[in-house]
Amino acid sequence: MVNMNKFIVICIDGWDYEYINYHKMEFISLKKRSFTKPVKSMMPSVTNVNNLSIISGVYPSKHGICSNYHYSKNLNQGTYLEDNKYVMSETIFNICNKKNLTSILATSKNKLKTLLINNNFNNNLSYSTENPSTFLIKKFGEAPSIYTIKANSWTISTASMLIYEKSPDFSYISLTDYPMHKFKPESTHSLEHLKLIDESICELINKNPDYQIFITADHGMSDKTKLVNIENELSKYNIHSAAIPIIKDKHEIHHSNLGGSIYLYLNDLSNLFESKKILKSVDGIEDVLNKSEACQKFNLNSNRIGDLMILGQKDVVFGNSDISLIPNDLRSHASTYETKIPLIGINTTKNPDYFIENKSIGNYIIDSI
Numbered sequence: 001m002v003n004m005n006k007f008i009v010i011c012i013d014g015w016d017y018e019y020i021n022y023h024k025m026e027f028i029s030l031k032k033r034s035f036t037k038p039v040k041s042m043m044p045s046v047t048n049v050n051n052l053s054i055i056s057g058v059y060p061s062k063h064g065i066c067s068n069y070h071y072s073k074n075l076n077q078g079t080y081l082e083d084n085k086y087v088m089s090e091t092i093f094n095i096c097n098k099k100n101l102t103s104i105l106a107t108s109k110n111k112l113k114t115l116l117i118n119n120n121f122n123n124n125l126s127y128s129t130e131n132p133s134t135f136l137i138k139k140f141g142e143a144p145s146i147y148t149i150k151a152n153s154w155t156i157s158t159a160s161m162l163i164y165e166k167s168p169d170f171s172y173i174s175l176t177d178y179p180m181h182k183f184k185p186e187s188t189h190s191l192e193h194l195k196l197i198d199e200s201i202c203e204l205i206n207k208n209p210d211y212q213i214f215i216t217a218d219h220g221m222s223d224k225t226k227l228v229n230i231e232n233e234l235s236k237y238n239i240h241s242a243a244i245p246i247i248k249d250k251h252e253i254h255h256s257n258l259g260g261s262i263y264l265y266l267n268d269l270s271n272l273f274e275s276k277k278i279l280k281s282v283d284g285i286e287d288v289l290n291k292s293e294a295c296q297k298f299n300l301n302s303n304r305i306g307d308l309m310i311l312g313q314k315d316v317v318f319g320n321s322d323i324s325l326i327p328n329d330l331r332s333h334a335s336t337y338e339t340k341i342p343l344i345g346i347n348t349t350k351n352p353d354y355f356i357e358n359k360s361i362g363n364y365i366i367d368s369i
């Protein structure tokens with residue numbers, strides 16, 4: 001009998017339909033499957049923004065995480081958004097804490113552990129595969145490097161065993177997109193990676209049959225072949241600016257901080273209208289939005305984004321002016337072309353029509369616990 005108040009959510013970082021097309025995931029065809037459907041991710045289609053919306057059920061305008069990295073023009077300095085203090089809304093973890101419910105957070109990347117959870121939460125067990133505690137190593141042995149295809153299945157398998165032992169009310173398992181950045185869906189390494197996560201998810205479902213389980217992604221992934229340098233495009237007209245990659249994080253090995261959308265901060269705001277006009281005519285740029293347009297279109301928070309938000313065509317990435325060459329075989333995200341993602345609901349009786357975005361999962365769980 002499924003306990004309708006107990007939930008497991010798995011976020012497969014960078015997973016989209018192209019990966020499903022090349023590797024038929026067994027867990028999707030398990031008998032207990034309730035539904036599979038495409039849903040939308042948040043924009044910008046980057047990790048931190050979407051993980052927060054999944055566990056809070058609200059748009060970035062409310063939770064405040066509108067990028068992986070935040071730049072303050074006044075202070076002329078940036079911060080990696082890797083700390084729970086930057087989160088402005090309640091999350092399922094906060095609510096569990098208040099209601100004395102138990103929870104588990106298992107992440108591949110350590111930055112997600114520190115962003116999604118606050119150390120003061122009671123009845124919570126959280127860990128990352130990137131930086132495992134001695135308790136974890138003692139129990140499960142050495143964790144694989146997060147720059148291997150084994151890291152994600154280790155995160156799922158260890159969480160599965162802990163869920164089985166501790167029977168928490170809510171568990172969130174969030175992976176890393178290193179394999180999606182590095183390997184095309186049809187490549188041998190990618191197929192091996194998908195097989196490993198598929199096996200560990202099947203094991204988790206079979207070992208923990210009493211839970212409602214949702215499996216989704218934070219964003220997809222595309223081949224990127226063209227680099228546009230925003231700062232250089234504007235400096236030709238003597239307009240000076242700072243282009244801050246939305247995707248920027250400490251895992252540069254994944255994406256070289258090159259993503260399909262970027263925030264631009266102008267040194268002189270009187271150049272706003274002209275900058276927008278110039279950039280709209282640059283090859284590879286799909287749209288240029290000022291702050292209020294971006295906030296309205298994508299439900300962003302005006303205090304946490306640039307003066308302009310620039311959106312690329314599918315094969316385009318933006319970076320800082322210090323990057324002049326695009327790496328070979330770059331795969332990345334952050335544009336509108338990486339927002340179509342799968343959602344699989346298992347053991348749930350909720351009408352699939354309810355789920356239209358990845359954040360719908362958070363809405364549903366918050367209403368149910």
Ligand SMILES: [Zn+2]
Nearest residue numbers: 013047177218
């Ligand atoms: Zn991601």
